[in-house]
Amino acid sequence: MEDRAPHRQGTAADTPVLEMRGVTKRFGAVVANDDISLSLGRGEVLGLLGENGAGKSTLMKILFGLYTADSGEVLVDGAPVRIASPRDAVDLRIGMVHQHFVLVGPLSVAENVVLGAEPGAAGLFDRGAAEQRVADLAARYGLAVDPSARVGDLSVGVQQRVEILKALYREARILILDEPTAVLTPQESHELFRVLRGLVDQGLSIILITHKLGELKQAADRITVIRDGRVIATVPGAGTSEGELARLMVGREVKLAGRRAAAALGVTTDAAEEPAGGADAAGPGGATAAGAATAGGGATAAGAGAAARAGPARRGPRGRGRRRCGGRWRPGGAAAGGVREDGGERPVRLSARGLVVAGVGGATAVHGVDLVELAAALAGTRPARAGVVELDGQDVSRLGAAQRGERGLAYIPEDRSTKGLVRDFTVAENMTVKTFDEPPFSRLGWLRPGAIRRFAARLVQAFDVRPADPDARAGSLSGGNQQKAVVARELTGEPGVVIAAQPTRGVDVGAIEFLHARLLAERDRGAAILLLSLELDEIRALADRILVIAGGRFVGELDADRATDEQLGLLMAGREMAPVGGALDPGDAAAGGRGTAADGHPPGSAPL
Amino acid sequence: MDDVLGLGPLLASTIRFATPLGFAALGGLFSERSGVVNIALEGMMLISAFAGVVGSYASGSALVGLATGLAAGLLIGLVHAAVSVSLQADQIISGTAINLLALGGTGFLMETVFGSGGTSPRVSAFDPVRIPGLADIPIIGEALFNQSVLVYLLYLLVPLTVFVLRRTRFGLRLRATGEVPEAVDTAGISVVRMRYAGVALSGMLAALGGVYLSMGVALSGMLAALGGVYLSMSLLSAFTENMTLGRGFIALAALIFGRWTPVGAIGAALLFGLAQALVVTRGSDVPIPQEFVAMFPYVLTIIALATFGGRAVAPAASGKPYRKE
Amino acid sequence: MDTRPAEAPDAPPPPRRPAAEVVRRQLGAAGRALVFPAVAAVLAFAVGAVVILATGQDVGAAYSALFRGGFGSAGAWGRTLLNATPLIFTGLAVALPFRAGLFNIGGEGQLYLGAIAAVWVATTLGGPAPLVVIAAIVAAGLAGFLWGAIPGALKGLGAHEVITTIMLNFIAINLVTWLALNPLAGASATPGTGSVADPVRLARLGAGLGRAHWGLLLGLVAAVIAYLVIWRTARGFAIRAVGLAPEAARYAGIPVAVNGLLAIALGGLFAGIGGGIEVLGVYGRVSIPFVANLGFNGIGVALLGRNHPAGVVLGAIFFGGLAAGAQEMQFAADVPLDLADVLLAVVLLFVTATGIAELLIGRRARALVDGTTLGRGLAG
Known part of the structure; x- marks a missing residue:
């Protein structure tokens, strides 16, 4: 990174451009912000670090006039100001880039x-x-x-x-960015930081909200850590270790070592604790979360998986339940609302085998539409425009979502609140929303509420859904608990294939840990899991193989253990590895170009 | 040149059928583009048709009738906005309520004002105004340019609407409000105010359609132009209970069919008008029962919606009450 | 590690809720459900008072006549229940599709077709009178069901049901007019069909309730059936899921279009039966013009009753009383009958207005309108 020293100096002496003192905001019984104070110097990039739900976004919405604080004050250039609406914020030359863009x-x-x-x-x-x-x-x-x-x-x-x-x-001079890199490729993130640096050079001050440690260390002059609605500490960006930041953010020692650890989130999964090989302090940031170890002993990384297909002898001890979820898929066209069709009609076969977590990352489509489309096409909730989807070797292209489900396909959709759950149904109703018309939940067309509640109560307990009340309205649950409910329903009945689309988006750390452990447990049981995520760290933490999709088509595959950020970024930016047409099936390609692909050097295009 | 095919009268008839639909469809457009579904077009037309007749009856002047009709449309538009924007009622349900209010309310007021239900006394209306020169164009001239002032107003309103949407601040903000109200709000513009404006304009445009229905053209002119068949479902310079007969909904269908654009909506209104004119002017050649002739516009509307409705792209925020966090 | 839920044998039995708590929950829910309708009704009467004042009449006299005419005597109750009977059916015709997220304002046309179908069967079919009555009601229901299925099917093609049901109303009214004046025309001096023979008519309830007839009981039975269908059957589960969250339902493999079609067709079935019962219980024939606005008033009934069958019955009695009272009001206080329609429309205007109750009881109010809003536009 560039030298930032000039900005860091001198800020302390000036009056802060912005100061928040003792800001408190409650929602009912929940204290979202508790006596928060922070300051932003001129020409400074202040990082605001905290988990999901720590209160970062609430604080910034107060600053931007979207919420009103219950108490506390905001000072701009040392003078107290009242920000009752975004208009006031704009008049004070405060600008905000929301996590979900507000664009027409x-x-x-x-x-x-x-x-x-x-x-x-x-x-x-x-x-x-x-x-x-x-x-x-x-x-x-x-x-x-x-x-x-x-x-x-x-x-x-x-x-x-x-x-x-x-x-x-x-004419904003204070710019707030809320999780700006959540949907960007590493290259795009890098470019963003370059732009931000340029803005700071021209005199702007920036607040950068994130839960990603690595990039914050890169970009921020100082970092204010928030946990449970309180300011825990403010530390310099340089000279604070990521382990230290993670500890401050999560509030406990976190293991950052080990393969399959969501390092940047400061999370370890159960599976990762099993000693299994040469995984060693990969270091936070996820960028180098390498290590050949595989959790549970039996799992194979992608390369091996490919070999397994070539030769049945390679089948491991948990080879039972090996399934294949193959799909030829093309983006859904105009009806999908913004999927681009830049000629990306090359048929692609995607294979997820037993004992494999395959992650698919991609970010160039608008808000991950590509991933959503792929998941929906495979799960059968949106018809693929062309091609074949195979499940266990059988063509299921013509089957609907329900029939695919009956054949062992579980689907955790990317949006729990509109797709995964009927918010106004009870938890119990949601637990049976796919099976309500089967015994024991109904008989001769009549529902049996007792059976539904008993079943739901068992699931609620097994998956630690809180409150543990099957009669609670699903929409009243927190994001993490909603997601647990969805996952509980989907993982019931030992599915052979699990499609998990952004399963941890917007949930708290505890739930992320739980959900990751669950997915890995399913993998160890023998399910093939297709994880679709925009979070590279998550994919790195869980996946054996990483497939990258960009611009509506697959552009390459990498071995999760050996892929570098740069390789992934290039792929996500749409630089293809395999220059030839035809199926891009790692299994089929095992004999030939596989090794090349795994190394991530596209024959046709050199890495930057 | 002789109009052997009778295209002139057909075109004139098309314009007359299309005009109330066109006004209402433009009205629907302003409301929908602001993010408020306007099922209430029907009721707005009906009440304005009545108010126009009352104004004209009381003053003897069609212009005063136009003013009272517009005022009524504005008022009902504000009611719809107050209930569905400020009070956050469901827009479709509040629109339905306004339609029922119009039906019951005009019935109530017919009793109160004129002492009996059914049809109001005849009032002074807008006579056709012949535009010299243009009206002399063979075949189409007489049809297009020997019409009521209101028809000429509609001719002007279409390009004006295009201009407003594309070339004015208000238009830009209105389009944004109907798509992503949050963007408008964060830009410091009041979503509520934009939606009130959209719905109020909608009410006044629908009012023009209503006024055209009840007093758009003097009866004598109508008879001369169209002959007797037309009368059963035609435009009289009087108010008849429930005289809109679903035109507000047909206008909505035209708006959808025309993909929420001014030119498209007017085109669709003309298409509906033409179909109706064909049935009315040529239908007498075939012995179809009157009831089936009357069904025709409704069947046509359904077919149009079923054929093209699914492909339409509505303003994204239409139908959803806007709430700040 | 194995914590799969299906194999968790030691899961404790779910907590059984004591009966008292169940009852308390239900009563609480019912009480909350009545908040909006009560607010809307009070506002409607306030608006009505202004209107009456504007016409120069005495509000007190008018409203006391209204109440007297609706609920003041056995005879008044008879008229109220007579009015309420078809409204229960047309209210259910709105409520059931609403649960699937569809707004059926086609009750009017569905009722017309049910009425004409009932007359046709009742006047042409021979045999024991009770069987003919049943056949006529079945025919009425079937006619309404099929007519209701049309907008359901059109919805699948992208045509919004609010527009198509209105269009279908006009088509139905014209169709029924033609049928009643041509193939089914009677010999009577007033235009319309022939009359149903007396034994095939529904008997009156008696008990001083005037012309109220056994159709009322059928209406109550229909409400119970609607309740059971919506909340106790797997089909109802699917319909509710589709209505509350179409996207989630689709993801769960519940076909949205099919359940929507079925729900609105079932709504048509209720409206059709309502038309048949109105003919068999009151008029004995379809005269032209036929009784208007029963279908439209069902919208107000359903929304006032929060689209719950029990609420629909209450709403129907409320509006039935309003209509009965309006006659008395016209007679005693010289206020036009149409005021009842105005009051109904105003109730409908306010009954989903979240903002009003928010002003009164705060943000909790938002939860109280669940089940009475659609919150969507006209496309798709």
Whole structure:
């Protein structure tokens, strides 16, 4: 990284650009922010670190006028201010880039940027002037973006630039970014940090909210750690170890060593504690979470899995229940709402075998639409436009989601609150939402509520869903508990294949640990698991093989143990490894180019 | 040139059927683009048709009737906005309530104002205004340019709507409000105010459609243009209970069919108008029972929706009450 | 490690809820359910008072006549229950599809078709009168079911049911008009069908309740059946899942389109039976014009009753009383009959207005409108 020393110096002497003192915010009985104080110096990047649910976002929403604090005060340039609405925040030149972008897809970049402060006289909107101003702004801050492009057509990385431009257009000098790298490739993240550094050079001050330790150390001058709604510590970005940060964030010693550890989250899974090989202090940040060890002894990494297919003799002790989930898949087209079809019609076969966790990462599509599409096509909730989906060697392409489920396919959809759960049903009803019409839950078409509740009570307990009340409304549960309920339902009945789409998105650390352990336990039982995630760290923590999807098609596969961030990033940016057409099946390719692919050096394109 | 095929009268008839639909569809557009579903177009037209007649009856002037009709449309639009935006009622249900309110309310007011239900007394209406020059164009001239002032107003409103949506601040903000209200809110613009504006405009445009129905054209002109068949479902310069007969919903269908764009919506309204005009002007050649002729526009609307409705892309936030966190 | 739920043998039995708590929960739920309807009704009467004042009448006299005419005597109750009978059916016709997330405003047309089907069967079929009555009601239900299935099927093609059901109302009314004036025309001087023979008519309840007839009991039975279907059967489970969260239902493998179609067709079935019963119990024939707005008023009944069958019965009695009282009000206080329709519309206007109750009881109010809002637009 560049030398940041000039920024770090001198900030202490100045009046902070922004200061929050004793800010407290309650939601009912829950104290989201408890007496929080922090300060931001001029030209400083302040990291705000905390787990999901620690209160970071609430704090920033207070700062941006979306929430009102119950007590405490906010000072800008040393003077107390009142921020009752986003408008007040904008007037104070505070800008915010939300985690979920607030962009109008059908409008152009320029229209999105100038919305609310449009150039033009007498109520007219001068589109030409708007585009010119946005182009000037983009050039000045080094943000490459076409002002006349339709925002809905842009990649996530570019959309984020539009969000930053929105703030800059309103002359923000304090910029808040909420989990800005959550949906970016490593390269895009790197580019973002470069842009942020440029902004700081031009005098802006930045608050960077994240739960990723590694990038924060890179980018932040100081880091304020929040846990359970309280400020735990403020430490310098340089000179604080990631282990220290993780301990501050989680509030206990965390094991950062070991393969299959979600290192950047400071989490260890049960499976990772089993001594199994040469895994050694891979170091946090996930970037080097290497190590050849496999949890549970019987699992195989991708390379071996490929071999297993080539020769049955290689079948391990847990070879029973070996299943194959193959799919030829193409993006769903316009109906999917923004999936691009840049000629990516090459049929692709994807195989997840028993005892394998295969992760699929990808980030160039808008908000991971590609992954969502793939999961839905495999699970049968959205018909694939072409191609074949095989389950256990049988063609299930024409079967609906329910029939695929009966054949041993479990599906944890990416959005629990709209797809995984009926929020206004009870937990018990949700536990049986796929089986309510079968005995013992109904007989002759009549429901048997007693049987449903008994079943649900058992699941609630086994999966530690809280509150442990089968009659609770599912929507009233916390995110982590909702997800546990979904997973409990899906993993019942020993599925042969589990498709898990972003299973830990937005849940707390405890639940992440639990869910990861569960998935690995399923793997050890003999299920093939396809993990679709935008979180590289999660994929690294769990996967044996990593498949990368970008722009609607598979662009390569890497061995999870040997893949580097750079390789993954290149793939996620759409640089393909295998230059030839035809099926990209690691199994089929075992004899030939497999080794090359695993090394991640695409024959056609050299790594940057 | 002789109009041997009778295209002129057919076109004139098409315009007359399409005009109330066109006004209401444009009205629906402003509401929907602001993110508020407007099932209430029907009721807005009905109440305005009545209010226009009352104004015209009391003053003897069609223009005063237009003003009272517009005022009624604005008022009902504000009621819809108050209930569905401020009070966050379900937009479709509150729209349905307004339709029932219009039906019951005009019935109640017919009794109160005119002392009896059914049909109001005849009132002064908008006579056709012949535009010299343009009306002399062979075949189409008479049909397009010997119409009521309201029809010419609609001609102007279509390009004006396009301009407003694309070239004004208000239009940009309105489109954004219907898609992602959060973006508008965070840009410091009041979502509530935008939606009130959209729904209020919607009410006034629907009112124009209603006023055209009840007093769009003087009866004498109608008879001359169309002949007797037309009368059973036509435009009289009087108010008849439930005289909108589902036109508000057909206008909504036109809006959907026209993909929520002004030109598309007007095109769809013209298509519906043409189909109806064909049945009415040519239907007498075939012995179809009157009831089946009357069913035609509704069947056509259903077919149009079933054929193309699924492909339409509505404003994303339409139908959803906006709540700040 | 093995913690799979299916094999957890030692899971304790789920906590049984004591009967008293169950009852308390149910009563609490019912009480909360009535908050919105009560607020809406009070507001409607306030608006009505303003309207009455504006017409120069005495509000006190008008409303006391309204109450007297609706609930003041056995005869008043008879008229109220007579009015309520078809409204129970048309209310259920809205409530059941609503549970599947569909807003059926086609009850009017479905009722018309049920009425004409009942008349056709009752006037042409021979045999023992009770059997003919049953056949006529079955025919009415079937007609409504099929007519209701049309918007259900069209929904699958992307046509919004709010528009298609309205269109189908106009089509049905024209169709029934033609049927009643042509193939089924009677000899009577007033236009319409022939009359159903007396033995095939539904008997009156008696007990001083005037013209109220046994159709009321059928309405109550229909409400119970609707309740059982929605909350006690696997089909009802599917319908509710589809209505509450179509996406989640689809992901769970519950076919959304099929369940929606079935729900709205079942709604049509209720409306159709309502039409048949109205004919067999009250008019004996379909005259042209036929009784209007029973279907539309069912919307208000259902929403006031929060789309719950028990609420629908209460709502039907409320509106039945309003309509009965309005006659008395017109007679005694010279307020036009249509005021009842206005009151109904105003109730409907406010009954889903979350904002009002939020003002009164805070944000908890949002949970109280569950089951009475659709929250979506016109596409797809």
